[in-house]
Amino acid sequence: MEHYVNIFIKTVFIENMVFAFFLGMCSFLAVSKTIKTSFGLGLAVIFVLLITAPFNYLILNFFLVKGALSWIHPSLADVDMTFLSFILYISVIAGTVQLVEMIIEKFSPGLYASLGIFLPLITVNCAILGTSLFMAERQYDLAETAVFSAGSGTGFFIAIVGLAAIREKLKYSDVPDPLKGLGLAMLITGLMGIAFLSFAGIQL
């Protein structure tokens, strides 16, 4: 149990997808203008991650890695199909995002409209593909993968909602013209990164 709590805390804070690896930047910067939409996007990312990472784990371990196919026939034990992993991961992610899109459109048309193009673009959100790749690289088992994906989703959620709150507060600030919008958002991201550096060095 303690092991899983450690993985979760580690992925949320110490190895935050946004501030430690700088993954998922495009939607992080673009959809963080208001708390409401960033809240929705954050939840969508958590949901997509919770489905895709464990699913990709199953694909990887029962179809792709060397010897995984031997459950079909012993003669397939030598087949190594990991070169297919990227395309399969992305397909799974794309499929899940389609599902999320339909759910959000049905139940919250307002959120659907405000997320706009960034909802389908979760497909290419590097934080999500990154989670699947880290899962493979660190050789997590299924339970660890589930915890890990929940953690990295939560980390992204906290980061984007935090940034959105700051940007809402800055709405009334006299920001120099060239920095308005994205420029300032990147600077804030850097400053938030300094704050998250406080976790660097904790061993779990």
Place this chain on the structure above:
Amino acid sequence: MKALKNLINSIDPHFQKGGKFEKAWVLYDGFKTFLFVPDHTTHDGVHVRDSIDLKRTMFTVIIAMMPALLFGMWNVGYQHYSAYGEESTLIQNFLFGLEKVLPIIIVSYGAGLAVEFLFAGMKGHSINEGYLVTGMLIPLIMPVTVPLWMVALASIFTVVIGKEVFGGTGMNIMNPALLARAFLFFAFPAYMSGEIWVAMDDSKTLVDGFSGATSLVYFDEGLAAFPEGNQVSDMFFGTIVGSIGETSTLAILLGAAYLVFTGVGSWRIMFSVFAGGYIMGLLMNVLAGSAFPGMEVPAFYHLIMGGFAFGAVFMATDPVSAAQTNMGKWIYGFGIGAFAVILRVFNPAYPEAIMLSILFFNVFAPLIDHLVIQRHIKTRLQRA
């Protein structure tokens, strides 16, 4: 005072629009309002204003920092002379500290204000007062051995990246002084940690058993590792090594009393930071195991060691970067205290955690406020 006022009134027209020194208006206005409450009236918006304007508020904070600063100067000298085993009088200690600390203050104000004047001139508004406090806070949280060019660099960095890009005083998301220190801490780690806390003199020999490190490093090894010299009373009165202004909890509490009395600093934040640190410290004591020896350090040690008190009183209470709602202030302060203790105990990479803890909660203060306000709206709606 009267003569000064007459002088200002006589040269005033030269600096107004169309006058001889129109371009230097920012400079002139900065100094004029520094001395006197400005006499101009409002044109729109709020018409009734308190004469306690931003400059007067900032001065209150600077007065509150005086005990810590003066004690810090004395302590710089005291630590220096005792490192070499020499006898020294109170005046000697103080003069030595003055000689070391004054250049840092001058450089901090000089570099920071130069950038402030530049931006004010470019944007055509009067000079921002916020740097009066920041410029004094920066020297107080530096080790005395810090190179002056690094102080200048940090001051410029924090004014430009920490403040002006957000629109100047009152708009920054992080405490500028802490940002300056964090910048130096991550950019030049060798100058900001280790045995840097005592001003050295290479021509003399150190006493036996001299250790220039702060007692915070012993958190990793637990209570047993604390050296004999680190008595609780020393830590409270401040005769220990550390950043210039942070060592004496007593001097800081004097400043805190003044801030609370004048209503400039938020007592909610100060109290909840201390409470958060103490409760988390107690919790650590209860859960103490063998894996982290730092957990068994008595809870009140956390409050008097390192920069905890200084951060709680002067940094966390920064009205701009702190949470704005009353409920938010409690959460914010409690979080800072608790998180600082957690980092001190569990993160061996940074022995001093209060700086990063405050920066971390600066980042999330707007979110805390948002959640508090949403909850208020919800309860009001239910009541209606």
